Structures are given as C-alpha cells and as structure tokens.
Amino acid sequence: MEISIRNVRKTFAAFPALAGVDLDIASGELIALLGPSGSGKTTLLRALAGLEPIDAGQIKFGANDATHLSVQERRVGFVFQHYALFKHMTVEDNIGFGLSVRKGPDKPDKAAIRQRAQELLELVQLSGLGKRYPAQLSGGQKQRVALARALAIEPRVLLLDEPFGALDAKVRKDLRRWLRELHDKTGVTTVFVTHDQEEALELADRVVVMNRGRIEQVGTTAEVYEQPATPFVFDFLGSVNRFRGEVQGGKLKINGLSLNTDSPLSGAVEIYVRPHDLRIVEDSSPGLDARVLSVQRTGPFVRAGAKLAHDGTRVDIELSHLDPLTAALVPGAQLRLLPAIYGLFPPEGGAPLKTLPDVVANAVPEQRGDRARA
Ligand SMILES: Nc1ncnc2c1ncn2[C@@H]1O[C@H](COP(=O)(O)OP(=O)(O)OP(=O)(O)O)[C@@H](O)[C@H]1O
Numbered sequence: 001m002e003i004s005i006r007n008v009r010k011t012f013a014a015f016p017a018l019a020g021v022d023l024d025i026a027s028g029e030l031i032a033l034l035g036p037s038g039s040g041k042t043t044l045l046r047a048l049a050g051l052e053p054i055d056a057g058q059i060k061f062g063a064n065d066a067t068h069l070s071v072q073e074r075r076v077g078f079v080f081q082h083y084a085l086f087k088h089m090t091v092e093d094n095i096g097f098g099l100s101v102r103k104g105p106d107k108p109d110k111a112a113i114r115q116r117a118q119e120l121l122e123l124v125q126l127s128g129l130g131k132r133y134p135a136q137l138s139g140g141q142k143q144r145v146a147l148a149r150a151l152a153i154e155p156r157v158l159l160l161d162e163p164f165g166a167l168d169a170k171v172r173k174d175l176r177r178w179l180r181e182l183h184d185k186t187g188v189t190t191v192f193v194t195h196d197q198e199e200a201l202e203l204a205d206r207v208v209v210m211n212r213g214r215i216e217q218v219g220t221t222a223e224v225y226e227q228p229a230t231p232f233v234f235d236f237l238g239s240v241n242r243f244r245g246e247v248q249g250g251k252l253k254i255n256g257l258s259l260n261t262d263s264p265l266s267g268a269v270e271i272y273v274r275p276h277d278l279r280i281v282e283d284s285s286p287g288l289d290a291r292v293l294s295v296q297r298t299g300p301f302v303r304a305g306a307k308l309a310h311d312g313t314r315v316d317i318e319l320s321h322l323d324p325l326t327a328a329l330v331p332g333a334q335l336r337l338l339p340a341i342y343g344l345f346p347p348e349g350g351a352p353l354k355t356l357p358d359v360v361a362n363a364v365p366e367q368r369g370d371r372a373r374a
Contacts, residue, residue: 035209050074077158126145176203228343244268
C-alpha cells in the first residue's frame with residue numbers, strides 16, 4: 001500500500017511538532033524516520049496510525065483519503081518500544097487478539113485464529129512458545145510476539161516506533177537483521193522510527209531525516225550518507241570536522257591549499273569532512289599541516305585529535321587499526337592532511353543551499369602547473 005503525505009501540520013500548544021511534512025512512500029517500502037529527540041518522528045508515525053489528529057494536510061493510503069479514518073479503518077499494525085503484551089494471555093492468544101475482537105462476517109472462527117497464530121509464531125521464529133505467558137519471555141522475544149500480533153490482522157501498513165529501543169545492543173542488532181528478512185518475506189509497507197543512525201542506514205530502503213518538525217532529506221542510505229543535503233544531515237549521520245575556507249573561480253582555498261571544485265558557492269564557505277575522509281599525505285604533497293594532540297584506540301579504529309597549524313581548528317582523524325599510517329598517529333607528531341571527500345556549505349547563518357551541496361569525492365589538489373596558470 002503506498003502512502004502519500006501532503007503538507008501535514010501538527011502543533012502542540014503553539015509548538016510545531018510537524019511543520020509541513022510532504023512524503024511519498026512506495027508500496028512495500030521499508031522507510032526509516034530518523035532524527036534527534038523531539039524532531040517529530042513519533043508524531044508523524046502516530047498521525048499515520050490515526051492516533052494523532054492532524055491540524056492540516058492530507059494522508060492518503062493508496063487512492064483513498066485516510067486523513068479522517070479511525071485506527072481500525074486504516075488497518076495498520078503498530079509496535080511501540082514499550083508496547084506491553086497482555087500479561088494474562090498466552091503468547092498465542094496475544095497474537096490472535098486482533099482477529100478475535102473482529103465483529104461480523106470478517107471474524108474468523110477459533111480454529112482459524114489458532115492456525116494463523118501458529119503460522120505467525122513460525123514466521124517470527126518462536127514456534128513452540130505459544131502456550132507461554134509474556135513474563136516467561138525475554139525482551140527480544142516479547143517484541144517479536146508484538147510484531148506477530150501486529151501482523152495478525154494483515155495490516156496494509158506496519159508502523160514501528162523504536163521497537164528494539166529498550167533492548168541491549170547485541171539483541172538489537174540481531175533483531176534488526178531479522179526484521180529486514182521478515183519485511184522481505186511479508187512485503188508489508190513499513191515505517192520505522194529510530195534515532196539510531198546505524199539502525200536506519202542498515203535497515204531501511206530509504207531514510208527520512210527529520211529535524212524540528214520538518215524533513216531535511218529523503219534518500220537511500222547511500223544518498224543521505226554520501227550526498228547530505230544540509231549541514232544538519234551531514235552532522236547527524238556521523239561525526240564531522242568543520243573548518244573555514246573560500247571558493248574563488250572554481251578553486252577551494254583553505255589557507256595555502258587549493259583544491260579544484262565545481263561548487264556553485266563563492267566566497268566564504270564551511271568545509272565538512274568526516275574524520276575518515278581526512279587523508280594523511282606525504283610532507284611533499286599539498287595539504288594542511290596539523291599536530292596530533294591525542295590518540296585513542298576504539299574497537300577496530302584508531303582515532304586522533306589534531307590541531308590545524310594555520311588557524312588552530314581542532315580536527316578528528318580516523319584510521320582502521322590495520323592501516324600502516326596509524327604509526328604516524330603519536331601525540332606531538334606533525335602531519336599533513338588532505339580533505340579527500342568533503343561537503344561545502346555557506347557559513348553558519350548564511351543563505352541555505354537551493355541545490356544539493358557539492359560533496360567532492362577524491363579531491364584533487366591543484367598542481368604546480370595549474371597554479372602557474374591561475
Ligand atoms: N501530546 C503532546 N503534547 C505536547 N507536546 C507534545 C506531545 N507529543 C509530542 N509533543 C512535542 O512535540 C515534539 C515532537 O515530539 P515527537 O515525540 O514526535 O518527537 P520524536 O522525534 O519522536 O522524539 P523522540 O525520539 O524523543 O521520541 C516534541 O517537542 C514533543 O515534546
């Protein structure tokens with residue numbers, strides 16, 4: 001079932017939780033709503049479910065206007081972080097609940113409900129646990145039962161609000177993979193809320209990055225990570241170094257370093273570079289001089305804090321622990337750094353970009369000959 005969201009607004013006591021949201025979700029897509037706390041993710045999910053009436057705008061399920069339909073009429077399945085199962089019911093009865101309360105000719109008989117619950121237990125890989133009570137399950141198993149319960153009504157849309165948020169990191173990771181496989185089997189259009197960028201990037205077909213009730217960018221994992229549309233998206237999807245430079249006649253100048261660029265910007269710019277995209281180059285190559293301040297080994301990475309010689313800006317560098325260049329990361333060492341992949345944005349407070357920023361892959365420093373011509 002495809003979903004179309006048009007100019008949806010919701011204000012709580014003068015606070016705009018949704019400040020005009022437009023989004024199209026294709027049938028069978030797995031979409032992640034990603035953003036910091038308070039950015040409006042849950043409000044948007046609740047609006048889709050029919051749990052939160054909206055002030056303005058339209059929500060369509062397929063060709064039908066669903067804006068004013070009730071939760072039941074929308075036929076959505078949802079799972080929340082603390083979506084408690086019914087404690088006094090067995091797992092099997094919990095899963096069958098949505099079908100057992102149906103009224104009229106749509107209500108399946110008891111045997112059919114039991115049969116459906118068994119199928120779903122198999123799907124969520126909990127066969128054999130149907131007679132248990134929720135208290136006899138682990139956190140991860142409870143959330144899988146909650147998913148089976150949401151799927152029992154054959155929802156047109158599945159809405160998940162941080163369903164694994166309360167679980168520990170390892171279980172979370174396993175369930176994430178499992179959810180992706182489950183989605184591929186069922187093909188139900190799914191909207192998933194998370195504030196965990198890794199979770200969103202690993203799980204979703206497309207990621208919707210939200211900030212202050214608005215959508216900053218919608219794109220595939222590769223698009224939002226490699227072509228972040230705004231400084232906010234760049235910053236939110238991983239760590240970032242920021243420093244100043246200037247664009248003049250197709251050249252990006254950072255102190256003495258000159259890089260070729262086709263950025264539409266001119267004048268002062270902010271350069272955004274991820275720590276692993278700051279390459280350590282030989283002393284004879286063009287680059288920015290820096291001094292290492294501190295070095296830290298974190299799992300498979302070596303991270304160093306350094307200071308740019310020309311203006312004292314602090315930057316972080318990240319290398320794989322297998323990289324022979326880690327030998328150069330010693331406190332006090334002098335390094336030459338080249339921003340290999342970077343984004344250019346107007347300086348803070350400047351006019352926002354109208355087009356996608358120029359995220360440069362494999363920046364080429366201006367060679368001597370170029371400089372002579374310039
Ligand atoms: N019922 C409500 N009454 C008043 N304000 C609300 C209500 N629900 C949400 N808000 C406010 O609307 C804003 C958006 O909230 P929402 O829960 O959608 O954010 P979120 O992105 O899901 O955050 P989190 O990751 O913390 O759950 C917040 O500032 C929140 O305080």
